[in-house]
Amino acid sequence: EAGVAQSPRYKIIEKRQSVAFWCNPISGHATLYWYQQILGQGPKLLIQFQNNGVVDDSQLPKDRFSAERLKGVDSTLKIQPAKLEDSAVYLCASSSPQGRRVGYTFGSGTRLTVV
Amino acid sequence: KQEVTQIPAALSVPEGENLVLNCSFTDSAIYNLQWFRQDPGKGLTSLLLIQSSQREQTSGRLNASLDKSSGRSTLYIAASQPGDSATYLCAVLQGAQKLVFGQGTRLTINP
Numbered sequence: 001e002a003g004v005a006q007s008p009r010y011k012i013i014e015k016r017q018s019v020a021f022w023c024n025p026i027s028g029h030a031t032l033y034w035y036q037q038i039l040g041q042g043p044k045l046l047i048q049f050q051n052n053g054v055v056d057d058s059q060l061p062k063d064r065f066s067a068e069r070l071k072g073v074d075s076t077l078k079i080q081p082a083k084l085e086d087s088a089v090y091l092c093a094s095s096s097p098q099g100r101r102v103g104y105t106f107g108s109g110t111r112l113t114v115v
Numbered sequence: 116k117q118e119v120t121q122i123p124a125a126l127s128v129p130e131g132e133n134l135v136l137n138c139s140f141t142d143s144a145i146y147n148l149q150w151f152r153q154d155p156g157k158g159l160t161s162l163l164l165i166q167s168s169q170r171e172q173t174s175g176r177l178n179a180s181l182d183k184s185s186g187r188s189t190l191y192i193a194a195s196q197p198g199d200s201a202t203y204l205c206a207v208l209q210g211a212q213k214l215v216f217g218q219g220t221r222l223t224i225n226p
Contacts, residue, residue: 006158042119042204042218043159045213048211048212048213055211056213091159093214095212104214106151106158106160106161108158
């Protein structure tokens, strides 16, 4: 089966600019996650979708970050305006209804550098 | 709030040695624990998944154990190779399918 697709792979922007990331999960996976991984740290959950709905966005900085999941499939994560501390790798993951038994699949990530 | 800790933060060993990476978690109410590998600039690759009812899982030279009651897991790598150099992350699955990660152990295998 195809993996989780993310684009772009790399992005460099100036602070206060806007940026968007795209994720296409594994076909049939109902749950989709966006994680932020700052250099030297473990991934931190930003938002979790179950189909179209948001399950957990408690750690999403809602004043500047937004995310949506179109028709329960693809998802976009947007930052507007970006700050220097947003420099990180943004990882998308998906899981099936049997996720507790089969685990999660991660994409290759988008590396964002804010200058 | 679940907290996952990995020790050591970095480890450097000569090729051929056996080694152990440690992971601890504060809340034992987990569904499973997963070990991932991350190469520089890349995403996460799943290595082993241990269900909460299991004690260990093996894949090739890798063996992961889980002691849920004490909140600990270990990843054992046998006969290490330079290609094993990477960051190793453990993550626990909690209710509502939320995955909580440790900060990782950066492993370097020296030829």
